[in-house]
Amino acid sequence: xxxxxxxxxxxxxxxxxxxxxxxxxxxxxxxxxxxxxxxxxxxxxxxxxxxxxxxxxxxxxxxxxxxxxxxxxxxxxxxxxxxxxxxxxxxxxxxxxxxxxxxxxxxxxxxxxxxxxxxxxxxxxxxxxxxxxxxxxxxxxxxxxxxxxxxxxxxxxxxxxxxxxxxxxxxxxxxxxxxxxxxxxxxxxxxxxxxxxxxxxxxxxxxxxxxxxxxxxxx
Amino acid sequence: xxxxxxxxxxxxxxxxxxxxxxxxxxxxxxxxxxxxxxxxxxxxxxxxxxxxxxxxxxxxxxxxxxxxxxxxxxxxxxxxxxxxxxxxxxxxxxxxxxxxxxxxxxxxxxxxxxxxxxxxxxxxxxxxxxxxxxxxxxxxxxxxxxxxxxxxxxxxxxxxxxxxxxxxxxxxxxxxxxxxxxxxxxxxxxxxxxxxxxxxxxxxxxxxxxxxxxxxxxxxxxxxxxxxxxxxxxxxxxxxxxxxxxx
Ligand code: HEM
Ligand code: SF4
Ligand code: SF4
Ligand code: FES
Numbered sequence: 001x002x003x004x005x006x007x008x009x010x011x012x013x014x015x016x017x018x019x020x021x022x023x024x025x026x027x028x029x030x031x032x033x034x035x036x037x038x039x040x041x042x043x044x045x046x047x048x049x050x051x052x053x054x055x056x057x058x059x060x061x062x063x064x065x066x067x068x069x070x071x072x073x074x075x076x077x078x079x080x081x082x083x084x085x086x087x088x089x090x091x092x093x094x095x096x097x098x099x100x101x102x103x104x105x106x107x108x109x110x111x112x113x114x115x116x117x118x119x120x121x122x123x124x125x126x127x128x129x130x131x132x133x134x135x136x137x138x139x140x141x142x143x144x145x146x147x148x149x150x151x152x153x154x155x156x157x158x159x160x161x162x163x164x165x166x167x168x169x170x171x172x173x174x175x176x177x178x179x180x181x182x183x184x185x186x187x188x189x190x191x192x193x194x195x196x197x198x199x200x201x202x203x204x205x206x207x208x209x210x211x212x213x214x215x216x217x218x219x
Numbered sequence: 220x221x222x223x224x225x226x227x228x229x230x231x232x233x234x235x236x237x238x239x240x241x242x243x244x245x246x247x248x249x250x251x252x253x254x255x256x257x258x259x260x261x262x263x264x265x266x267x268x269x270x271x272x273x274x275x276x277x278x279x280x281x282x283x284x285x286x287x288x289x290x291x292x293x294x295x296x297x298x299x300x301x302x303x304x305x306x307x308x309x310x311x312x313x314x315x316x317x318x319x320x321x322x323x324x325x326x327x328x329x330x331x332x333x334x335x336x337x338x339x340x341x342x343x344x345x346x347x348x349x350x351x352x353x354x355x356x357x358x359x360x361x362x363x364x365x366x367x368x369x370x371x372x373x374x375x376x377x378x379x380x381x382x383x384x385x386x387x388x389x390x391x392x393x394x395x396x397x398x399x400x401x402x403x404x405x406x407x408x409x410x411x412x413x414x415x416x417x418x419x420x421x422x423x424x425x426x427x428x429x430x431x432x433x434x435x436x437x438x439x440x441x442x443x444x445x446x447x448x449x450x451x452x453x454x455x456x457x458x459x460x461x462x463x464x465x466x
Contacts, residue, residue, distance in 0.1 A: 014418060
């Protein structure tokens, strides 16, 4: 807390509050999107047709064409809002790093993980969205071909855990910050959240394997 | 078997231009029911008279003896050596101004904090010493007391990543303090007035929910719960301001 050496009248405004609301709401919106996204992509495990049907539904209803860019905007907005909290100055970064090392405190480390995964998602997520949305329609065959190229396989193997970690920690964070989870339920909820994250990573990995196998089956 | 404890203690005297920050090692035999207060006093008496550290009540009440114990902020007088490994590293609390070795000036920080959040009951009622005090509902009084138990030790501030990165962040102790006055029916401040104090990025909206404050508070104040309640209250006040219905 700084001690003021100037006297000035701060104009009364709720700006911090509105930005915090938006940060939480865009975060929550992206979580919901990621869960739906997982359902769409993982549907390939029930067969190529299952995924293609769902993808076609999204395109016929224009949800992919309109919703895609909307998610893109939410993504950017969320980045701009959350970036207010990310230490970009080296001095702050090293303070946070030393602090984390000193404290041996899991939740503090989780925040560091959140900030680091965020930067990776910013770059890789943007590339991924661009690639998919400029190459509509989404079909299982196209996705499979991409993954089998090798480059995208490595790409997704990195992006998947990054996103799931960020989503999992973000979910937990919203719950504790806004008082949905109280002291009594915190440890239990954290455990639940960790398991959820692991399950999502597992489903993602299975899905990637499935994509690798698709063409093999079809050729 | 009595253990031999090794203390690695941060040493630096900012008043002495010759002094450079370094760590000194002291070896001490553990005694029964030994606290860090007892250990430090013994070291000062028997090994190094110049060792500087703060103590007052020795009973976890005054909050003077907070320091970083093996990485975690805590009260030295409440910490038993038997709960610690053979090697014990002691550092002064970060964020606060260093007086010397393990002693920091929490007083200046806390009086500035108390001024900033106006840590007193705001009322226009005149006190009449001849009549009996107004009664308060007992359950409510106990709830307020729960938050009053803060000893201003500074552990929550030192443990907070946000406070370490940002000088202007008020910290959990100040947010808990405001929560205490919001609960108190005698305080006549309006929700808008409270919002002005903590509805900012220096206040509740700067808190990133790392919950180190909750995990280190030696008095186990319900900081997590209060921060959550406060964020909601201030969040709603902001929404109400949008529609001009905030009081
Ligand atoms: C553009 C890339 C992204 C960046 C830079 C980013 C950055 C951040 C940061 C720094 C935080 C912590 C904020 C704080 O502690 O106050 C955060 C929180 C969060 N992020 Fe992201 N994020 C990104 C993408 C995503 C995505 C794709 C999702 C969901 C799929 C997501 C979901 C969340 C959630 C739910 C939170 C918690 C919100 C809160 O604490 O208010 N983020 N993000
Ligand atoms: S809230 Fe707890 S940790 Fe913080 S100053 Fe008060 S007693 Fe110390
Ligand atoms: S929850 Fe975290 S950021 Fe908020 S006051 Fe506590 S330690 Fe600081
Ligand atoms: S000496 Fe008072 S709290 Fe430790």
